[in-house]
Amino acid sequence: MTSRDVILARIRRAGAAGATGPTGAEAPIPRDYLRVHGERTPAESADLLAANLAEYRAHVHRTADDGLPALLARLLARRGTRTVLVPAGLPLYWLADAAATHVPDRAAATPYEFDAVDSVVTGCALAVAETGTLVLDGGPAQGRRRITLIPDHHVCVVRVPDQVVDSVPQALERLDPTRPLTWISGPSATSDIELDRVEGVHGPRTLDVILATTPTPPTAAPHTQP
Template sequence: MSSRERILGRVERALANVPRDDTPYDQAFARGYLREHGDRSVEQTVELLAENLADYRALVHRCTEAELAAVIAGLLAGRGSKTVVVPRGLEPSWLAATDVEQVTDRAESTPAELDRVDSVVTACAVAAAETGTIVLDGGPDQGRRRITLVPDHHICVVRVPDQVVSSVPQALQRLDPTRPLTWISGPSATSDIELDRVEGVHGPRTLEVVLVSGQASTEVNS
């Protein structure tokens, strides 16, 4: 008898006198959870996302689609970036205004190679306003998870309001659980050692979020 068979046998004997429940699992308990907290307009939801991102020490910028390339070029120049890793499916026009060397996301790239890259630019899958969380799912315009964890500077573009939801439950509805999901709430940081905050421990030290819409550009935090 294998260990697996032995364990399953013990479980079966333990449940021998337990009556069967015909109620389906998803109906066994009332799950009337709140889908979001409060009643906000679309504009207020976007404002809440910007506020919570900034509260997590992300740098938040706003622009129109027409201004996006110039904004990204300015952020890369302000950082002094010489190289930027780019997902294969990223919109080419986003980097049309910069002459920074572009490094394509490749399966063969090693952590050491990515560590030498100054910045990374990606899109996102969805953003949850109540928690200031951005989710990447490894889509063509987001690339492999490691390209957003190794470089020290991450520029993430969020389309508003299309990619913004109020809460995590609403975000989950838009995500495929079989995808490689990366949940980001501000720059990487830890306070494990003597409660001193240290940034850039297991991800980018600097996260810049660009909220792109059809509205006039407004700087939220820099």
């Protein structure tokens, strides 16, 4: 018997011993970890998200919802974007001020066509404050996964506070596990054995994140009896 056989046998024994409870029923999985680390207001959660995104070298911008078209136009112009890839369900007013030519997300488009596009603009499904992570699930404003992996510049819009959660456990409760989930923490990067950071290896080299504050709906006045 080899060392490999010994190790695998021990794993099997440990798994069999812990898989069932005393009555033979499946043993419950302990979930005694912290669901969230601390209590925060929505504004504090947005601040933590911005700080962690910046730590990952994403460029973070803030605006009210009505300032989104102007900000997107400035970011694309600053980048020198001539063509921008647009998911089918992206709100039309987002790019109303942008001068770049819109490129639709066509199923027949090749990776080479997407590689020739300067930028892509999408929404997101959720953003996780504690990890500085954006989650895409292929929704209408996000498009298919490949449109956010091939272009060199990705602009992602996060609606605050609706799309911001504090922790990964909170995010998992709101996400559909059957959808194609993409978890993004900063621009694509890797480091070799000498710790030389290289960006744009398996995704966008530059990630701009816009935290767009959505207007708070007015509170109805309490009804009083005459």
